[in-house]
């Protein structure tokens with residue numbers, strides 16, 4: 001049983017080393033637990049998509065909610081899926097500063113990445129657009 005989960009949160013420590021620390025552990029853990037996904041970051045806001053087995057995704061989201069490196073964790077979308085759409089990434093990273101501004105504008109109110117203000121479906125469409133145009137760094 002495969003599921004997809006999307007959530008938003010706000011970083012507590014916005015330094016590049018803090019982000020690298022999160023990603024390093026995430027990639028190792030995700031490979032071991034069959035989880036794939038993308039972490040999008042801009043201006044202190046995270047948007048993350050997780051795909052994998054229902055049990056594994058639930059357990060991980062529990063750990064993520066308890067993680068003190070971010071706050072205001074808000075569930076945006078949870079759904080059963082027939083197949084993964086983010087299967088190439090143990091945890092890809094998108095630095096929104098490097099995304100074509102037109103792509104972001106299509107899915108936002110013009111004020112940058114704000115998953116708190118748009119629907120979960122809109123955030124998912126944004127992620128699918130980014131993955132389709134391969135605007136993902138840190139493939140693995």
Ligand SMILES: Cc1cc2nc3c(=O)[nH]c(=O)nc-3n(C[C@H](O)[C@H](O)[C@H](O)COP(=O)(O)O)c2cc1C
Nearest residue numbers: 022025026027029030046048063064067069070091
């Ligand atoms: C924004 C953010 C994204 C994260 N993404 C993942 C992830 O994709 N996979 C992962 O294993 N841990 C991720 N973590 C770390 C988890 O919250 C947690 O620290 C890790 O799973 C270890 O949990 P444990 O200490 O309960 O074993 C993320 C943390 C933050 C702050």
